[in-house]
Amino acid sequence: MRTKSLSCIVMAIMVMAGAQPALAVSDDEFKALREQLMLLSERLDELEQSNQALQAENARLQASREEVDVAIAHLDQATEALEEKVEEEAQADAWADRIKLKGDFRFRHEGIEVEGSDERTRQRIRARASIIAEVTDDVEVGLGFASGGDDPVSTNQTLGGGGSTKDIKLDLAYFKWNGLRDTTVIGGKFKNILHRAGKNGLLWDGDWNTEGAGVAWDNGTFFANAIGTYLESDSKKLDTEFSYGAQGGIKHKFENAKLTAGIGYYRIDTKGKGSFFGDDDDFFGNSYDPITNTYLYDYHEMEAFADIGFDLAGRPLSIFFNYVYNQKAPKNDTAYAGGFKYGSASAARSWEFGYVYQDLEADAVYGLLTDSDFGGGGTDARGHILKGGYGIAKNWKASVTYFINEIDISSDDPRDFDRLQLDLNFKY
Numbered sequence: 001m002r003t004k005s006l007s008c009i010v011m012a013i014m015v016m017a018g019a020q021p022a023l024a025v026s027d028d029e030f031k032a033l034r035e036q037l038m039l040l041s042e043r044l045d046e047l048e049q050s051n052q053a054l055q056a057e058n059a060r061l062q063a064s065r066e067e068v069d070v071a072i073a074h075l076d077q078a079t080e081a082l083e084e085k086v087e088e089e090a091q092a093d094a095w096a097d098r099i100k101l102k103g104d105f106r107f108r109h110e111g112i113e114v115e116g117s118d119e120r121t122r123q124r125i126r127a128r129a130s131i132i133a134e135v136t137d138d139v140e141v142g143l144g145f146a147s148g149g150d151d152p153v154s155t156n157q158t159l160g161g162g163g164s165t166k167d168i169k170l171d172l173a174y175f176k177w178n179g180l181r182d183t184t185v186i187g188g189k190f191k192n193i194l195h196r197a198g199k200n201g202l203l204w205d206g207d208w209n210t211e212g213a214g215v216a217w218d219n220g221t222f223f224a225n226a227i228g229t230y231l232e233s234d235s236k237k238l239d240t241e242f243s244y245g246a247q248g249g250i251k252h253k254f255e256n257a258k259l260t261a262g263i264g265y266y267r268i269d270t271k272g273k274g275s276f277f278g279d280d281d282d283f284f285g286n287s288y289d290p291i292t293n294t295y296l297y298d299y300h301e302m303e304a305f306a307d308i309g310f311d312l313a314g315r316p317l318s319i320f321f322n323y324v325y326n327q328k329a330p331k332n333d334t335a336y337a338g339g340f341k342y343g344s345a346s347a348a349r350s351w352e353f354g355y356v357y358q359d360l361e362a363d364a365v366y367g368l369l370t371d372s373d374f375g376g377g378g379t380d381a382r383g384h385i386l387k388g389g390y391g392i393a394k395n396w397k398a399s400v401t402y403f404i405n406e407i408d409i410s411s412d413d414p415r416d417f418d419r420l421q422l423d424l425n426f427k428y
Contacts, residue, residue, distance in 0.1 A: 103129035109422045115415035123159045138179045144172030153205035153372040187213040197305035198320030201371030202337045224248040231276045243268040257310035264303035270295040284367030284378030298328040299366040315343045335364035345389035356385040362410045375405045395427040
């Protein structure tokens with residue numbers, strides 16, 4: 001029964017009590033009883049008002065709870081959407097972290113003077129780009145493209161032809177595994193892993209990419225590199241050739257200098273085989289039989305090399321020496337190169353210059369893979385290389401290279417060969 005009903009009943013009892021004949025109680029006792037009933041009625045009214053207020057507050061709280069429930073539901077939906085977005089962005093970031101793009105571009109003006117020939121000038125470009133993917137923590141796969149044609153030691157492209165479109169070729173396609181301690185295993189078409197003293201091209205041009213497999217081991221003090229490469233891998237062709245080589249050495253840090261030194265052996269069996277690139281009579285300075293158009297000798301090359309680097313007057317100075325001897329040639333079997341580089345044009349307003357002297361006899365090394373610029377490419381040349389560079393900005397360098405060479409040195413009448421290269425180099 002509600003509190004208001006109780007109050008009415010109490011009041012009715014009081015009225016009835018006042019109308020009845022006097023009972024066996026005194027007036028004072030009856031008056032006191034009546035006053036108590038009045039207080040009880042007032043208390044019941046207060047409880048009724050309090051109950052109504054509580055009911056109103058409960059209704060308000062119920063409405064607020066419903067609003068909170070709706071807000072929580074919206075918040076849950078927003079949180080789920082945010083979590084999905086964060087996960088998508090994390091996956092995108094992870095993909096971006098696993099994929100890298102790098103490359104370079106070079107614009108070149110070149111002038112060539114060969115004794116007995118007309119002077120030649122030309123404009124050339126070289127563009128290279130590579131995509132490198134981290135498949136797992138220890139496996140890398142790379143894919144690279146470059147300008148130029150099929151030349152294994154050059155990706156230069158001469159401008160002209162009425163503005164014709166230029167070729168883009170597959171330059172890199174390899175896998176690399178670093179799952180063994182201090183060891184890298186690589187296969188496919190990849191950058192040459194053999195150490196080149198002074199980064200000079202006495203044996204291997206800097207643009208030559210190995211086709212086959214290789215292993216590199218380096219524990220910080222000692223190192224060893226080995227490659228197996230195909231000059232021709234197709235068994236349907238008569239002049240199939242698999243070549244191999246290895247080198248090893250030591251790396252030692254002194255207080256103010258660093259030394260890298262080692263020896264190498266490379267075996268390229270070409271005797272009695274035809275040219276592997278170019279025309280049938282293209283042997284790039286090596287001796288050949290002009291009747292059968294085949295190589296006269298194999299190339300079993302012994303190499304010794306050393307690089308030392310230190311700071312001089314606050315700038316880096318590197319000095320190198322490289323020596324090669326072909327065990328299978330009866331003459332013209334030796335090559336050597338030595339030089340230095342001072343400074344580094346890797347930052348804005350920085351500079352560098354260098355010098356190399358090289359003597360490359362006709363059958364000291366396999367001519368197809370040696371420096372494509374020195375003496376016009378190939379072997380049977382000697383002379384000087386002067387280099388300079390200036391950093392215009394980070395990753396942007398201007399450089400000049402001047403070759404002062406003699407070619408056909410195994411003949412009775414060597415000729416002068418001069419080549420000037422002016423380059424703008426960009427990296428990204």
